[in-house]
Amino acid sequence: MPSVRVLSAGCEPGVLFRVDGDHVGRPGCGIPGALMRFRFGGLLRWGALASIFPSLSKVQPMLSPTLQAALNAQINTELTSAYAYLAMAAHLESANLQGSAKWMRRQAREEQAHAMKLFDFVNDCDGSVTLQAIAAPQGHFASTLDVWETALKQEQGVTASIHALLALAMEEKHYPTQVMLHWFVTEQVEEEKTTKSVLEQVRSVGSSSSAIYFVDRHLGKEADKSA
Numbered sequence: 001m002p003s004v005r006v007l008s009a010g011c012e013p014g015v016l017f018r019v020d021g022d023h024v025g026r027p028g029c030g031i032p033g034a035l036m037r038f039r040f041g042g043l044l045r046w047g048a049l050a051s052i053f054p055s056l057s058k059v060q061p062m063l064s065p066t067l068q069a070a071l072n073a074q075i076n077t078e079l080t081s082a083y084a085y086l087a088m089a090a091h092l093e094s095a096n097l098q099g100s101a102k103w104m105r106r107q108a109r110e111e112q113a114h115a116m117k118l119f120d121f122v123n124d125c126d127g128s129v130t131l132q133a134i135a136a137p138q139g140h141f142a143s144t145l146d147v148w149e150t151a152l153k154q155e156q157g158v159t160a161s162i163h164a165l166l167a168l169a170m171e172e173k174h175y176p177t178q179v180m181l182h183w184f185v186t187e188q189v190e191e192e193k194t195t196k197s198v199l200e201q202v203r204s205v206g207s208s209s210s211a212i213y214f215v216d217r218h219l220g221k222e223a224d225k226s227a
Contacts, residue, residue: 062127062176063126063174067169068127069130070165071122071177072122073132073161074118074162075115075118075122075129075131076134077157078115078158079115080134081111081154081155081158082108082115083134083137084137084150084154085151086104086137087138087139089101089104089105090139091139091140091147097144098216099217099218099223100144100147100219102219102220103223104151107151114187121180125177138150144212145199145202145203148199149199151198151199152192152196158191159188159191159192162181162184165177166178166181166184201215
């Protein structure tokens, strides 16, 4: 009977899993679809292991088609958000608000990082990442206030999307996705709080150019801290 020693999986490291017909692992420690590290060949995903042990090909994938599609859609949402932040950065740079533009560039990088977090998660679950087209972002804004109002609406939209994805994971009782998304839920609370705070500052100063530039310098410094 072939066997492999698991270095990391859905149970304690070092457990010896045996492959025998349609049975994998030991009672109470199921690992279908998991990303596992084996002593031979370094890092192997479940699909690669199944090619070595054909009986494993009968095991159901870790992600359902519906959940996988929703995760791929969220990757697109995060990348779309990054694209939108770059458009806002371009507008603010043209208005000579360099600090605000730097802040938007930082946000774009964060959104890209969020997309890659989801990207890696789908791969770790032995799913299939399908990248979709990214729609052109809004490029014209009536004012600086309009930029920040748009930014807040965008974050609220991302939050709603994350919540819907979490609800789906809960409905399917897919606990790895639920745990992963809890990070996003907390992150979105902070994102909305920060964006709303800047929006209120911009709204309060009105058309005062000197006050706008004061806020702009502050945003530039904040962006530098996290660069």
